[in-house]
Amino acid sequence: MTSELAEIREAFALESVEMLAEMESALLSLETTPAVGDDFNRLFRAVHTIKGSASIVAADQVEAFCHALEHLLVKVRENELPLTKELCALCLQCHDHLRKLIAAFESAEPELPPRHDQLLTMITQWQPPAIAEAAAPAEPDLPQTDESSTEESAASQKVVRVDAQKLDQLINLVVELVTASSELESHVKQTGDNASLESAAAVSLLVKKIQERAMVFRMVPVGDLFRRFQRLVHDLSSSSGKKIQLTTAGAETELDKVMAERLREPLVHLIRNAIDHGIEPPAERQAAGKPATGMIRMNAFQEAGSIVIEVRDDGRGICRERVLQRAVERGLIRPLEMVDRDPLALIFEPGFSTTEEATLLSGRGVGMDVVKRTIEELRGKIDVTSSEGQGACFQLRLPLSLALIDGFMIAVGDDSYILPMDLVDETIDLPAEAAAELLLRGYLNIRGEALPCLDLRDIVEPAVPAPLSRFIVVVKQDGRRIGLVVDLLVGEVKAVIKPLGRIYRDARIISGATILGDGTIALILDLPELLRLHGSQPS
Numbered sequence: 328m329t330s331e332l333a334e335i336r337e338a339f340a341l342e343s344v345e346m347l348a349e350m351e352s353a354l355l356s357l358e359t360t361p362a363v364g365d366d367f368n369r370l371f372r373a374v375h376t377i378k379g380s381a382s383i384v385a386a387d388q389v390e391a392f393c394h395a396l397e398h399l400l401v402k403v404r405e406n407e408l409p410l411t412k413e414l415c416a417l418c419l420q421c422h423d424h425l426r427k428l429i430a431a432f433e434s435a436e437p438e439l440p441p442r443h444d445q446l447l448t449m450i451t452q453w454q455p456p457a458i459a460e461a462a463a464p465a466e467p468d469l470p471q472t473d474e475s476s477t478e479e480s481a482a483s484q485k486v487v488r489v490d491a492q493k494l495d496q497l498i499n500l501v502v503e504l505v506t507a508s509s510e511l512e513s514h515v516k517q518t519g520d521n522a523s524l525e526s527a528a529a530v531s532l533l534v535k536k537i538q539e540r541a542m543v544f545r546m547v548p549v550g551d552l553f554r555r556f557q558r559l560v561h562d563l564s565s566s567s568g569k570k571i572q573l574t575t576a577g578a579e580t581e582l583d584k585v586m587a588e589r590l591r592e593p594l595v596h597l598i599r600n601a602i603d604h605g606i607e608p609p610a611e612r613q614a615a616g617k618p619a620t621g622m623i624r625m626n627a628f629q630e631a632g633s634i635v636i637e638v639r640d641d642g643r644g645i646c647r648e649r650v651l652q653r654a655v656e657r658g659l660i661r662p663l664e665m666v667d668r669d670p671l672a673l674i675f676e677p678g679f680s681t682t683e684e685a686t687l688l689s690g691r692g693v694g695m696d697v698v699k700r701t702i703e704e705l706r707g708k709i710d711v712t713s714s715e716g717q718g719a720c721f722q723l724r725l726p727l728s729l730a731l732i733d734g735f736m737i738a739v740g741d742d743s744y745i746l747p748m749d750l751v752d753e754t755i756d757l758p759a760e761a762a763a764e765l766l767l768r769g770y771l772n773i774r775g776e777a778l779p780c781l782d783l784r785d786i787v788e789p790a791v792p793a794p795l796s797r798f799i800v801v802v803k804q805d806g807r808r809i810g811l812v813v814d815l816l817v818g819e820v821k822a823v824i825k826p827l828g829r830i831y832r833d834a835r836i837i838s839g840a841t842i843l844g845d846g847t848i849a850l851i852l853d854l855p856e857l858l859r860l861h862g863s864q865p866s
Contacts, residue, residue, distance in 0.1 A: 335383065335384055336384050336433070339380045339381070339383070339384045339386070340429070340433055342376070342377075342380055343377055343380065343429050346373040346376050346377050346380075347373070347377075347425065347426055347429075348551075348554060349369055349372075349373045350369075350370055350373040350377075350422050350425075351419070351422055351554075351557070351558055352554055352557065353366045353367070353369040353370035353373065354370060354415055354418050354419050354422060355419075355557045355558065355561055357370065357410065357415045358412055358415040358416070358419075358561070359572070361410045361411060361412060361414075361415060362410065363403065363404055363406075363410055367400075367403070367404070367410065370400065370418070371397070371400050371404065374393050374396055374397050374400065375393075375397055377389065377425065377429075378390050378393035378394055378397060381393060384432075386428075386429070386432045388428055388431075388432070388439060388443075389425065389428050389429055389432060392421070392424070392425060392443075392446075392447065393425070395447055395450050395451070396418070396421050396450060399450050399453060408453070414453065417450070417453065419558075420442075420446060421450070424440060424443065424446050427440035428440060428443075491584070494544055494545070497541065497544070498541050498542070498544065498545060498730065501537060501538055501541040502538075502730065502823045502825070504534055504537070504538075505534055505535070505538050505823055506823065506842045508530060508531050508534040509842070509843070509844035510842075510844060510845070510846050511527055511530070511531075512527045512528070512530075512531050512844060513844040513845045513846070515527040542728055542730060542731065545583050545584050545585070545728065545730065546581040546583060546584070547581060547582065547583075547584045548578060548579055548580065548581055549577065549578060549579075549580045549581065549582055549587070549627040549634075549636070550575070550578025550579065551587070552587045552590060552591065552594070553575040553625050553627075554575075555591065556573060556595070556598055556625065557573055559595065559598060560572075560573040560598060560602070560623060563598075563599065563602050564602065567602060567603070568608065569602065569606055569607075569608055569609065569621060570609050570619050570620040570621065571602060571606055571620065571621045571623060572620050572621070572622055572623070573598075573623045573624075573625065574622065574623075574624050574625075575624070575625045575626070576624070576625070576626040576627070577626050577627035577628045578627070580627040580628055580629060580634065582627075582634045582725065582727070583727070583728050583729045583730070585729050586634075586705055586725060586729055589701060589704075589705055590636070590701075590705075590723075590725075592697065592701065593697065593698040593701045593702060593723070594625075594636075594638065596695065596697060596698050597638045597698060597721050598623065598638065600695065601623050601638065601640040601642065601719070602623075604642075604643075604645075605621075605640040605642030605643060605644070605718065605719055606621035606623070606640055606641075606642040607621065607642055607643055615716065617641070621640065621641060621642055622640065622641045623638070623639070623640045624637070624639045624640075625637070625638055625639075626639070630724075633707075633724050633725060633726060633727065633749065634724070634725045634726070634727060635722060635723065635724050635725075636722075636723040636725070637720055637721070637722050637723075638720070638721045638723075639718060639719070639720040639721075640718045640719060640720075641717065641718040642718050642719070643715070643716060643718075644713045644714050644715040644716055644717055644718055644719050645671060645674070645711070645713040645715070645719050646715055647669075647670045647671065647713075650670045650671065650673050650674060651670045651673070653679065653680070654670070654673045654676070654679060657679065659673060659676050659679060660673065669806065671711045671712075671713060672711075672806070674695050674711070675695045675696055675698070675699040675709070676696060677696040679695065679696070698721075702723055702725070703853075703855045703856070704838075705725055705726070705729065706725070706726050706729075706732065706747055706838070707723060707724055707725035707726065708723075708724050708855075709721060709722065709723050709724075710722045710724070724749075726749075729824070730823065730824055731821060731822065731823060731824065732745065732748075732821070732822050732824055732839075732841075732851060733747075733748040733749070733819070733820075733821055734746060734747060734748050734819070734820050734822050734851065735747075735748050735800065735817075735818070735819055735820070736817035736818060736819075736820045736849060737783075737798075737800060737811075737813040737814075737815060737816055737817060738813065738814050738815035738817060739783045739784055739787050739789055739813055739814050739815075740784070740787070740790060740791045740814065741789065741791055742787065742789060742849075742850070743817065743843065743847065743848075743849035743850075744783070744787075744849060744850050744851070744852050745820060745822055745841065745849050745850070745851045745852065746800065746802065746811075746852055746854060747854060748819060750802045750803055750804065750854050751800060751801070751802055752801040752802060752803050752808060753801045754798060754799065754800050754801070754816055755771075755773065755798065755799040755801065755810070756798060756799075757796065757797045757798055757799050757812060758796055759795050759796065762797060762812075765780055765812070771799070771810065773801075773810075776808070778799075778801065778808060778809070778810050779809055779810065780799060780809070780810035780811070780812055781809060781810070781858075781861055782812040783811055783812060783813055784812070784814075785861075786836070786857070786861060793814060794815075797812055797813065797814055798812070798813050798814075798815070799811065799812055799813075800813055800816070802854060802858075804854065804855060804858050809858060822841035822849070822851070823841055823842075824839040824840075824841060824851065825839060825840045825841060825842065826839060827839060827840060835853065835856050835860065836852060836853050836856050836857040836860065836861075837850050837851065837852065837853060838851050838852070838853035838856075839851040
């Protein structure tokens with residue numbers, strides 16, 4: 328295979344993914360409101376585009392299947408066939424089959440996917456008998472498609488496809504450039520003259536602008552992620568016998584592309600949980616005075632330097648008493664242990680489930696803990712609110728970028744560490760007499776609050792002795808305030824995150840590192856993991 332042909336086939340694979348997503352989105356909308364309008368035109372253009380691209384790369388089976396499906400859609404557009412929900416359901420099956428056909432072509436699989444002939448027959452039999460028996464007509468004149476093709480061609484001139492790996496390599500080089508620029512600026516401040524200082528400052532400013540622009544390359548609209556769940560809700564609502572509609576908002580909100588990929592599994596768990604535990608059967612909803620169709624709403628927006636994603640349903644909500652009862656039965660907590668904490672936090676514990684028997688959707692106690700763990704790995708947090716009989720809402724708060732961190736730098740011994748800024752609540756001086764009280768009691772009385780404290784020296788074990796006067800950084804985690812005792816407060820920083828090497832693979836409390844302006848390394852603390860491992864052992 329020549330390199331030119333390989334590039335064309337790669338372009339076909341990328342384009343077919345987009346067109347299949349557009350086709351699925353249009354079909355799900357048409358199934359709700361069948362009408363020959365904008366959604367139908369989107370469906371038609373997607374099928375026609377796949378067919379045209381398949382002919383270029385000699386994907387004959389894909390082209391033939393699309394031609395048969397397109398011929399059926401022409402009959403609908405010309406009012407020779409009605410557009411019904413049953414026809415939309417058939418087209419959804421054709422969509423799934425097209426995906427398999429394209430995958431088989433890409434892998435050079437000689438055998439056709441199952442049901443190929445059956446689906447072709449179903450497409451043909453859907454037409455009036457006289458049409459079905461006639462020879463295949465010439466391809467119809469499609470002025471609307473030609474016009475849309477012209478528009479797509481004009482739009483494509485404004486878009487350049489770049490391999491994701493090449494993009495990541497570019498961003499990594501920009502990160503290296505930022506680090507080198509910081510080191511240069513720090514060195515010039517120590518040894519350079521005024522002219523050198525001005526030049527270094529100008530270079531640093533340009534590098535920061537390049538960094539800001541480069542980071543935008545990693546951002547993708549959250550709507551691309553949300554669209555994947557329309558089909559999931561459609562299929563699960565049918566299999567569960569419930570009527571459920573998924574609505575989305577904030578589709579234009581952008582987030583890091585790596586984060587979008589990592590969020591898919593947690594969001595699948597949340598949606599499956601809402602369908603299985605939250606949304607009631609139609610009869611139960613109507614008896615409670617609700618519409619028979621349940622609603623799941625996904626929303627995304629930016630707030631205070633973070634991306635917020637909400638998954639909300641209007642189902643039965645979460646019964647706190649039931650959660651406590653199941654947690655005690657499974658030995659996750661002891662009775663009366665949750666006096667000052669919200670019982671809803673227990674649903675994220677490994678092995679927790681309120682379902683007596685496992686179903687195809689949930690009940691094995693391995694879903695919600697995966698959600699929380701993944702969100703924390705992304706340096707985010709998850710909150711849940713619920714009103715019995717009204718529904719529940721899961722709110723995910725995530726950083727804007729995985730490549731940068733807004734942090735608070737501290738020092739313990741000769742080493743520097745960075746804490747996520749959004750988890751830092753306040754800082755407090757710790758004079759020698761207060762340190763003695765802390766050593767005796769394990770907590771400090773801060774404005775009438777008993778603040779448990781954790782000395783980072785007991786964890787990182789620096790070689791140099793502790794200074795006489797130290798500091799406390801108060802952090803928030805799972806609704807609790809905990810004090811971290813440190814040697815020095817450095818202040819707020821915006822750090823470029825570097826991955827750790829193999830030597831640190833077992834250092835669970837370290838999530839990354841960054842290179843400071845003077846060339847030294849600061850480790851980024853995984854605060855949730857640190858508190859999970861050591862938070863029950865205050866100083």
